[in-house]
Structure formats: C-alpha cells, structure tokens
Amino acid sequence: MKKLITAAAISAALAASTAFADVDPDLPEYEPVSGISGNLSSIGSDTLNNLMTLWAEEFQNFYPNVNVEIQGAGTSTAPPAMAEGTANFGPMSRQPRDSEQASFEERHGYPMTVVGVGIDTIAVYVNRDNPIEGMTIEEVDAVFSSTRRCGGDEDITRWGQLGLEGAWANRDITLYSRNAVSGTYGYFRQHALCDGDFKDAINEQPGSSSVVQGVAESINGIGYSGIGYATSGVRAIAVGNPPVEPSGETAADGSYPLARFLYVTVNKHPNRDLNPLEREFMRLVLSRQGQEVVVRDGYIPLPASVAERFRNELGID
Numbered sequence: 001m002k003k004l005i006t007a008a009a010i011s012a013a014l015a016a017s018t019a020f021a022d023v024d025p026d027l028p029e030y031e032p033v034s035g036i037s038g039n040l041s042s043i044g045s046d047t048l049n050n051l052m053t054l055w056a057e058e059f060q061n062f063y064p065n066v067n068v069e070i071q072g073a074g075t076s077t078a079p080p081a082m083a084e085g086t087a088n089f090g091p092m093s094r095q096p097r098d099s100e101q102a103s104f105e106e107r108h109g110y111p112m113t114v115v116g117v118g119i120d121t122i123a124v125y126v127n128r129d130n131p132i133e134g135m136t137i138e139e140v141d142a143v144f145s146s147t148r149r150c151g152g153d154e155d156i157t158r159w160g161q162l163g164l165e166g167a168w169a170n171r172d173i174t175l176y177s178r179n180a181v182s183g184t185y186g187y188f189r190q191h192a193l194c195d196g197d198f199k200d201a202i203n204e205q206p207g208s209s210s211v212v213q214g215v216a217e218s219i220n221g222i223g224y225s226g227i228g229y230a231t232s233g234v235r236a237i238a239v240g241n242p243p244v245e246p247s248g249e250t251a252a253d254g255s256y257p258l259a260r261f262l263y264v265t266v267n268k269h270p271n272r273d274l275n276p277l278e279r280e281f282m283r284l285v286l287s288r289q290g291q292e293v294v295v296r297d298g299y300i301p302l303p304a305s306v307a308e309r310f311r312n313e314l315g316i317d
Contacts, residue, residue, distance in 0.1 A: 023291045026304035028317075030062075030287035037065035038277050041087045044071075044078030046207045047120065047184055047226045048091035048262055054293045059284055066277065072207075075183030082265055083107045088278050090265035093120070093183030093226075113268040115310045117285050119300035121227045121246040122188060122258040123236035125215045130222075130235065132162055134243030137257060140192050143173060143222065147196035159220070176214040176223030179204040187260055188224050192239075228298030248300045262299065266314065273315060283316050 042052050049072025056068035071077070071087075078090030079100035090112070096104075101111045124140060126132055135143070139162060142152030156162065160169030177198060178185040189195065205211045208225040215221035216233025227246055230236055238245045240257045250256035266282065268274055274282065284290045291301035302310075311317065 023288055023295060023301045024304040024307075025288075027286075027288040027291055027302075027307055030284050030289045032062040033276075033280060036063045036276060036280055038067075040066065040068045040089070040277055040281060042068070042070045042089040042091060042264075043073075043081035043087040044089070044091035044265075045075040045093045045183055045262075046072040046178075047075075047093040047182075047228075048072065048117075048264070049207075050228070051118065051262070051294065051297045051299065052089070052091055052264075054297055055281070055285055055290060058289060058293055059281055062284070063280070074179070074181035075186075076181045078265060079104060079112070082112055082267055085267070088267075089281070091117075092263045092265055093260070094187055095263065096265065108267065108269075110270055112265040113313055115264050115266060115282065115286075115314065116261040116302060116306060117264050117310075118262045118291070118294040118302060119251060120260055120262050121248075121251050121256055121300070122184060122192075122224055122260065123227045123230065123246045124192075124222065124224050124239050124258075125212055125230070125234040125236055126222050127215055127219050128233055128235050129219060130159075130164075131168070132159070132164060132237060134238030134240075135162065136241050136243060137192060137239065138241075140239060141194060141196065144175060144177070144188075144198060144202065144224075145193040145196040146199045147193070149194035149196040150192075151194075171220050173222055174218045174220040175199060175202040176211045176218075176221055177202045177204050178208065178211060178225070179206060182208075184208065184224070184226065188258070191258055192224070226299070230298065251300055259300075268314060279314075279316055282314055283311075286311050286316075 052070050075092045078092050081087035082090040083104040104112050138150050138152040141150035142156040159171045208229045211223040211225045212229045215223045244250045244255045251259035286307045294301045
C-alpha cells in the first residue's frame with residue numbers, strides 16, 4: 001500500500017505543472033529562526049551529493065554556526081547510516097526497499113520518513129560528436145542489457161545497428177554505468193531494462209559525474225546519469241516510444257519515460273518533533289529558496305502542493 005501511494009504521489013507531482021523549470025510561486029518563503037547551531041551529517045546518494053552541498057551552503061548562509069558534513073557514496077549507504085544513527089539525513093535516488101525499512105524499524109520501532117525533495121530525469125548520454133538523435137526503450141535495453149526483456153529482437157553492439165552510417169556504422173558501442181550501490185543503477189535497470197541484467201562488458205563507475213566523463217572521453221561511449229550532470233562533452237538524447245527529449249516539460253506530461261522523485265530520508269519519531277537543526281534544514285529544502293537550489297542544480301522543483309504534503313509528514317510549517 002505504501003508503494004502504491006508513493007506511485008500515485010509521483011504521478012500527481014509530474015502532472016501538477018507543465019513548466020517545472022519555474023519554481024512554484026506558492027512555495028513558502030524560508031524565514032530563519034534564532035538559536036540554530038551545531039553539526040549535521042548526510043550519508044547517501046551520489047546523485048544528490050551536489051544538491052545536498054548547495055542546500056548546506058544555503059543553510060549556512062542563514063546559520064553560520066552550523067557545520068554540515070556530506071558523504072555521497074551511493075543510495076544504498078543511506079539506510080544503514082540512518083538505522084545506526086550515524087547521519088541526520090539519508091539522501092536516496094529511489095524509495096527505500098522493504099528490507100531497508102525493516103532494518104530501520106527493528107532498531108527504532110517505526111519506519112524512516114521518506115521526503116521527496118525534487119524531481120530528476122535520467123538522461124541517456126552520448127559523446128557530443130555522436131550524431132544519433134534518439135532511441136526507443138527497446139533499443140536502450142538491447143544496448144545495455146544481455147536479457148532484452150523490453151522486447152528487442154537483437155543484441156545491439158555497434159552504432160550502425162541504430163541507424164548510423166559511414167564511419168559510425170562499424171564502431172563498437174562502449175557502455176558506461178553506475179555501480180550496483182547506486183539508486184540510479186537500480187532505477188535504470190528497472191525502467192530501461194525491464195528488470196533485466198546489464199551486459200558483462202559494461203564499465204561501472206563510482207559516481208554519476210564519472211559516467212558522464214567516461215562518455216565525454218569516449219567517441220563510442222553511451223551511459224546514463226541524472227540530467228543535472230550534463231556537460232559540454234556529452235549530449236542527452238531523446239528516449240522513449242516515440243523518443244522525446246528529457247526536460248521538465250516532458251517529465252511533467254509523462255512523455256519522457258525516465259523521471260523520478262529524489263528523496264531525503266529522516267528519522268522522525270511519529271509522536272515527537274524533529275530536533276531544531278533537522279527541522280530547519282528540511283524547512284529550507286521544502287521552501288521557495290530550497291527549490292530554487294533544485295533548479296540551479298539542473299533538476300525539477302516540487303509543486304507547492306507536493307512540498308506541503310511532505311512538510312505535513314514532517315510536522316513542519
């Protein structure tokens with residue numbers, strides 16, 4: 001039931017606006033309070049690493065006596081850190097698994113609170129000199145997966161199989177991917193490979209920027225990463241049936257197939273308030289200023305109605 005509710009919330013958020021590049025004017029202005037100082041720590045998603053850093057900088061502009069330590073080794077590192085109490089926040093680029101929530105609940109007696117903080121589109125990147133315009137999901141699956149569960153007829157290993165001609169026709173495709181600790185890896189496997197298996201020849205990378213850098217440095221490269229990691233050395237191509245460009249608008253209208261919430265998990269006792277440091281950080285994240293940071297980092301901000309829902313779950317105004 002929890003997952004069904006979450007799926008409905010994602011659909012509602014993506015349908016709430018057709019201009020996600022703009023921050024919703026109905027989001028509340030963040031107003032600082034007095035007496036905030038101390039230390040905060042964040043352990044989790046590499047995808048959200050830069051976003052958490054930018055939020056921390058914004059927070060420290062309001063509260064110079066706060067120190068924020070951020071580690072971004074991967075989404076799968078967030079739930080253990082939250083369960084063990086070694087982090088205040090656990091950024092995740094996917095929902096916690098049932099087993100991760102069970103481990104937390106066994107330790108604390110209640111589940112982690114999962115807060116949507118922004119919306120991401122997973123882009124498929126090629127080298128900037130690659131002329132390909134787009135790929136269907138079946139083609140993406142046949143390029144990256146050994147199982148082709150999305151329905152592709154043949155294994156695709158050369159760019160000519162995707163319609164490229166001339167010097168490109170016989171060029172082998174070089175694959176770049178996140179590693180298995182990444183929520184982006186899991187999301188892409190589920191939604192672009194139809195829960196299939198990655199090819200053995202894939203080049204697994206420890207971070208989202210490493211995937212993009214690999215593609216930028218390889219003329220034959222292709223990889224996937226959050227849209228916020230785009231650089232001048234790569235192009236994000238159209239994907240889908242039919243292929244559409246990744247953008248806030250195509251995420252909002254549902255035509256781009258690889259859009260998702262980004263999350264921050266919080267240890268919120270159901271009968272107690274968050275401590276002041278955690279409360280104010282999350283108030284900032286879910287405010288107008290916090291969602292402007294989301295846009296600045298290349299992601300899609302939350303509609304005010306969705307941010308309000310998460311503020312209510314946290315018990316903050």
